[in-house]
Amino acid sequence: MASIATPFEFKQCMGILKSTGKKAKNVKELCNYIGSVSDESIFHHTYQYFLKEHVLEYTNDFAHWVGESLEERSLSEQLSNVDPYDFETIKDVRREFQNVITRYLEGSPEPREARRGDEFYFNETVTLVFPVGIWVRNLAEFLMAMKVIESGSIYYHFYEARVRVQEKVDDFSRWIAESLGNEDLAMHIRSIDPFMHNVEEIRHHIADAVEDWIRKDMERMVQSP
Amino acid sequence: MIANYNGIAPKGDLILLQKLAEKLRSRSFLHVNSTKEGGGVAEILQRMIPIFQSLDIDARWETITGDAKFFDITKKIHNALQGNMETITDEMWEYHFELNKQNASTMDLDADAVIIHDPQPGPLVTFKKRGTWLWRCHIDLSNPVKDVYTRLGKYSGKYDAVIFSVARFARALKVDEFIIPPSIDPLSEKNRDLTQEEIWETAEKLNLPQDRPIILQVSRFDRFKDPTGVIEAYRMVKRYNDCVLVLAGSPATDDPEGAAVLALVEEFASSDPDIHILLLPPFSDKDINALQRMATIVLQKSLKEGFGLTVSEAMWKKKPVIGGAVGGIPLQIIHGVNGFLVNSIEGAAFRMRQLLNQPRLAQTMGERAQESVRANFLITRQARDYLAAWYASENKGATVLELT
Secondary structure, X not given: OOOOOOXXXXXXXXXXXXXXXXXXXXXXXXXHHHHHOOHHHHHHHOHHHHHXXXXXXXXXXXXXXXXXXXXXHHHHHHHHOOOHHHOOOHHHHHHHHHHHHHHHHHHOOOOOOOOOOXXXXXXXXXXXXXXXXXXXXXXXXXXXXXXXXXXXXXXXXXXXXXXXXXXXXXXXXXXXXXXXXXXXXXXXXXXXXXXXXXXXXXHHHHHHHHHHHHHHHHHHHHHOO | OHHHHXXXXXXXXXXXXXXXXXXXXXXXXXXXXXXXXXXXXHHHHHHHHHHHHHOOOEEEEEEOOOOHHHHHHHHHHHHHHOOOOOOOOHHHHHHHXXXXXXXXXXXXXXXXXXXXXXXXXXXXXXXXXXXXXXXXXXOOOXXXXXXXXXXHHHHHOOOOEEEEOOHHHOOOOOOEEEEOOOOEOOOOOOOOOOOHHHHHHXXXXXXXXXXXXXXXXEOOOOHHHOHHHHHHHHHHHHOOOOOEEEEEEOOOOOOOOHHHHHHHHHHHHOOOOOEEEEEOOOOOHHHHHHHHHHOOEEEEOOOOOOOOHHHHHHHHOOOOEEEEOOOOHHHHOXXXXXXXXXXXXXXXXXXXXXXXHOHHHHHHHHHHHHHHHHHXXXXXXXXXXXXXXXXXXXXXXXXXXXXX
């Protein structure tokens, strides 16, 4: 494989958690605070949900709390269905969550309150971004790197990039398309559903896709006269 | 020194720690608490200060001095902040402040960043010279006695930021509130690997049988750790499973209630030869390490807890831990995955019986427990977080900080 002009630099992000001091003990309070807390808090509880080591059947902290602490399964399913990357701004995201909750409350009996100590605590993060000292120039190096980088790096480049990058795509597929000229592989990576996998599964899917492409490319080279 | 954690701590933690240290190189970083021995805070600072120093940060650790009256007052404050009714008079508050004022006159409080640990030295911020001051609270503040919280709160507003161990401890304050859980040092005497000979040596020294499962709880003798509840749970289990209970603790110089609780526990144990109550001298780290490694199951059946460092210690040694669902314990134990959370004596007894009868479950839980601690609760992560809180406080308003 030929070297390319623009190497890919792996970075990683880690967050230091901050409390907003606000907590909700029931669904109505959750809805009200979703409307008033900072953008950083909404970002943390939605976009940054996938930084966590384990993911249950939820896709954001609101759904997780409603499902686990309040046992409102139907509402937690509806909240899990909100994809923040579908929206242009955080304001739109918070409005959607509020709409989901409001519609639910209109058609359902009053949900119970959380037990003391089990309230929803609104937090936010200060995110620190740093290079991990790995640069790759081609797919083979990219594949090796994918196997060793930490989950915080996968999260930064696969999830957080969608908010950071104007085209709203992940860093990996963008580099593969723009720097390597490999649109097919890029599209394959873009088709990986971010909500249906945790970060480690994302790693395996990407590594498998790249390895598969490398193997097929080598087979083509061998078969060519 | 950081290189010693290669292969143990996550690489990203080590890289970020070094990046932050580059930004803060040669700057002074002072920590102040109330005791150099006993309790989790002293234990962490003993290990963390050298880590900062090895990264060329001018870190130092000072302790305030106080008499029995002072520590009696601060223990009442501690209990009240954890929700227990205590009478603290104006005279006692004044004494608390005056002792701190005396300490301030003899201590060197000049530093680029200062972290004051817990309420004992809280008023020192009144004598701040310069720099970024952070108040680090290890206590469960989720349901404090209001008056006590208000009186202490007048100091918290003078800090640049406050640090809590768990989000649910945080309050609505006018300053930034960081959430930084405590941690363990995998290389310390308390947590390093031990040989089987070292473990047997402790068992022999402490006269503990090795032919039956050991149920262990390691804590200060404090009513919030529910030692009598642990004994009751053990008695329920003993009906079906022959085992030995060990309650081990060390005194802390800033805890005047320990002796009374110990006496209560000894009486409750009623001379049962299979209940071993051990009052270990301070710095019995290797013996505690050995106890945790020889245990079959570890308990931390707290009724109130700040963080519960002993939970992570035991998890690091691949032990299944049964913890009270309070304080920072649910932050460490994912129920049913790497341990069990319980809410009652009966719950603890049930999980003890379950683990004693399902050794494969215990083993799997223990392995997951170790990896969970590696990812979240090692000292390198906490050192990183302290530097990050300092750096973020100096870059107020920034939500993303790029370190090149």
